[in-house]
Amino acid sequence: MKYLPFVVLFFLIILESSVTTLPLVLLFLIFYTVFTRSESVFFIAFFAGLLLDILMLRPLGVTSIFFLVIIFLILLYENKFEIGTMYFVMIATFVMSFLYLIFFPVSQIYLILPTCVIFSMIFFMMIKKINTPKLKAY
């Protein structure tokens, strides 16, 4: 159970690199950051970015840089904004996905962005049902 998020992340990396243009790994990292608030997310983002770069034949390190900056910004402002709310997750997903799709262009961005926001809403509601101490406050 402890390693389940990493297994999920591995399969999301495989899915994003092979069959879909949805930024699944970015969505995972946003959720992981918001719900754990742990510095270990930097470690995960670094290696997830490297793996994505290898599998998608991008210059090595470029996706890691993007993920690290995004997560740093979210964690930096965790006291200024209530980052554990659905509204923040939706807005963060929209803005971060938009930036991601600008840096790593794909077509049909007008379909991908709303899909990402809808996915983030659904996953937030699913995860909120899990009764953990960190989530009780929300």
Next chain:
Amino acid sequence: MRKRRSSLVIIFLIFFLLSVIFFAIFGSRSGKAPTGIIEVVTSPFQGFFVNMTGVMGGVSQNQEIVFLREENLRLRVKDSEIKKIQREISALRDQFETTKIPSVKLLPAQIIGRRGFVPGVSVPEAIIINKGTIDNVKVGQVIIYKDVVLGQISKVSTHQASVRLLFDESSSLTAMTSNSSANGILKGKGKGKMLLENVVLSEKLEKEDSVVTKGDVVNSGTGFPPDLVIGKITSVDKKQSALFQTAEVKSQIDMAKIVEVFVIVEAL
């Protein structure tokens, strides 16, 4: 709070610097990073998901339609070959020119990456195959499927290569029509569309006519060999006031369904 913030900044800076170092060393040297083992380990997983989406996309189609499409494609390729032989016979008869029958060496490759908005349905942006520098695959080599050109290799790593498809917006090659031998430039317009442009008004462009490659193989053996089928003309845009006419070209291959392609490793 201050302690947490400073630890946050320190950890972020460490990983950020590591990323920048990786980018500086390996970022611009495509194929030189030691990534082979990761590609070998993940390749079966990627191939599994790509195969699944290919099967899912095919299930919904009527078997008869699938058969007719395959038959149509086979006949188009045969028609192109017959026309090529007729041109060669004509040239030999006239004794004005000789044509060299190109010989090609093919390397089979599996598609392990085919990203689209809806897997198995959307037209993919590019594809990734499971052959790389270790298999003598180089940038510029052409990918075909049943003698139909799909695209050209744009990036290579140790065990994988990325293919820029013909309908990618950065794709461009010389082409001609099968019936009237009208020359033009085939350019990708994205979303599965291609345009045959810069065709002079005096040339005849007809709907349903096949478009084939003109041939631009370079000394290294990469590039498009001649007389490979690209697709068929679906519409013609001819205005007397314009300098050139254009035609929309559609590929006969459904990129969302195929799982295996061939790399032309030597085209002479």
